[in-house]
Amino acid sequence: MRPRVQVPPARLVTNIDMKKFVTILILFLAIFGLGIFLGWKINKKSQPAAITSQTILEALRERGFLVTQTNIINQSVKIDSGEQTFWQKLLWGQVVRAQAVVEVNVGVDLKKMTANDVRVAANKITIYMPQAEIFNSRVAGDVNVENKQGILKRLLEKDDGYNKAIAELTKQAELASATTAALEAANKKAQEEILRLVGYLARDKKAEVIVRGAHAD
Structure with missing residues (x-):
C-alpha cells in the first residue's frame, strides 16, 4: 500500500x-x-532666474548714491569785503581767514539711471552710468578762524565770520574735488564697482560699463 x-x-x-x-x-x-x-x-x-535689464536696473538703483571716492583736504581760505576805500575798511571792512580739514565725497547717483541705461544681449550686458559728481562735503574737526572787522562793523553787527568761513571752506574743497582728473578717477572706480555687482547677477555674461555722455551710444 x-x-x-x-x-x-x-x-x-x-x-x-x-x-x-x-x-x-x-x-x-x-x-x-x-x-x-x-x-x-x-x-x-x-x-537661476532669467536676468533681464529690469532686474539689473532695480539692483543698481537700490544702491542709491554710490560713493567711490572720499577726499580729505586741508583747506585754507581768505574772505574780504571787496574793494573799499581806506575809511570804508576802517569802519565797515571785514577780513576772515580760516583753516580746516574738509571731507568731500564723490560718486555716482545710480537712482538717475533709466531703463535705457541697461541693455542685455545674448552674451553681453552694457550699462550706461551717470557721470560722477559731488555727493556732499563737511568740515571734519576744528575750524581755525581769524576775524578782523572795522570799528563800526564790530560794534553794530558782531559777525564772528564763522558761518562765512564754513561756507567758503566747503565751497573751495568741492571745487578742488570737481576737477576733470578727480571726476575721471571717481568714474573709473564706479565702473569697477558696477562691473563687480553685475558680475554677481549674471556670471555667464560679459559686462561693459560706459560713462553716459563720454561715448556715443
Whole structure:
C-alpha cells in the first residue's frame, strides 16, 4: 500500500490581508510621489532666474548714491569785503581767514539711471552710468578762524565770520574735488564697482560699463 501524501490546504486571502496590501501600496505611492515633488522643487530652485535689464536696473538703483571716492583736504581760505576805500575798511571792512580739514565725497547717483541705461544681449550686458559728481562735503574737526572787522562793523553787527568761513571752506574743497582728473578717477572706480555687482547677477555674461555722455551710444 502506498503511503498517503498530505497536500497542504490552500491559503485563503482574507479581507484583512487585502487591506494591509492596499495600505502598503498607498504608502509606497505617497512616498514615491513626495520624493518626485521634492526633487522637482529643489531642481527648480537651483535653476537661476532669467536676468533681464529690469532686474539689473532695480539692483543698481537700490544702491542709491554710490560713493567711490572720499577726499580729505586741508583747506585754507581768505574772505574780504571787496574793494573799499581806506575809511570804508576802517569802519565797515571785514577780513576772515580760516583753516580746516574738509571731507568731500564723490560718486555716482545710480537712482538717475533709466531703463535705457541697461541693455542685455545674448552674451553681453552694457550699462550706461551717470557721470560722477559731488555727493556732499563737511568740515571734519576744528575750524581755525581769524576775524578782523572795522570799528563800526564790530560794534553794530558782531559777525564772528564763522558761518562765512564754513561756507567758503566747503565751497573751495568741492571745487578742488570737481576737477576733470578727480571726476575721471571717481568714474573709473564706479565702473569697477558696477562691473563687480553685475558680475554677481549674471556670471555667464560679459559686462561693459560706459560713462553716459563720454561715448556715443
